[in-house]
Amino acid sequence: xxxxxxxxxxxxxxxxxxxxxxxxxxxxxxxxxxxxxxxxxxxxxxxxxxxxxxxxxxxxxxxxxxxxxxxxxxxxxxxxxxxxxxxxxxxxxxxxxxxxxxxxxxxxxxxxxxxxxxxxxxxxxxxxxxxxxxxxxxxxxxxxxxxxxxxxxxxxxxxxxxxxxxxxx
Numbered sequence: 001x002x003x004x005x006x007x008x009x010x011x012x013x014x015x016x017x018x019x020x021x022x023x024x025x026x027x028x029x030x031x032x033x034x035x036x037x038x039x040x041x042x043x044x045x046x047x048x049x050x051x052x053x054x055x056x057x058x059x060x061x062x063x064x065x066x067x068x069x070x071x072x073x074x075x076x077x078x079x080x081x082x083x084x085x086x087x088x089x090x091x092x093x094x095x096x097x098x099x100x101x102x103x104x105x106x107x108x109x110x111x112x113x114x115x116x117x118x119x120x121x122x123x124x125x126x127x128x129x130x131x132x133x134x135x136x137x138x139x140x141x142x143x144x145x146x147x148x149x150x151x152x153x154x155x156x157x158x159x160x161x162x163x164x165x166x167x168x169x
Contacts, residue, residue: 002048002060003076004029008100012047012076015106019114031055035063043071045117050077050089061094072117074110076100 001016003009009027016023026041028034029052037043046064048057061073075089078100086097095117098109 001025001027002029002034002046002052002057003027004049004052008049008078008103011103012106015103015110018107019111031059034060038064038067038069038071044121045095045114046071046073047076048073050075050085058089058092061089061092065093072113074098074113076106
């Protein structure tokens with residue numbers, strides 16, 4: 001979570017905890033900390049305010065994109081109530097854009113996003129699992145192919161030896 005307002009941070013965390021029993025929330029305010037955490041913490045999702053003093057959430061979004069990370073970023077903001085800015089954020093690659101007004105209902109607004117993220121991660125995990133199984137199967141087939149070559153070579157050698165013995169009779 002990237003939030004420079006301490007009160008909003010607490011309120012947003014409370015809303016997240018209504019959805020997840022034991023979320024691991026890393027709270028950051030500085031852009032350099034955010035950049036480090038994108039790599040080291042590898043979050044499932046980034047919730048970010050749009051206006052963060054010396055930088056904006058858009059800079060975080062652009063950084064995530066430069067790292068070729070598929071980390072969804074959801075803007076949770078209260079200072080910008082601008083439909084054009086929200087649309088631009090989504091077109092730039094933001095996963096969502098939510099307003100902090102009625103923050104006590106934020107968990108209801110976050111729920112569909114979190115469900116999509118979880119479903120996407122499950123699908124990706126299945127794809128990764130299928131890829132690993134395929135690679136293991138391919139490796140097994142290659143081993144069988146190698147073993148068959150060795151067996152064929154041994155068979156040919158034994159056949160030559162038998163032919164040599166037959167010729168000595």
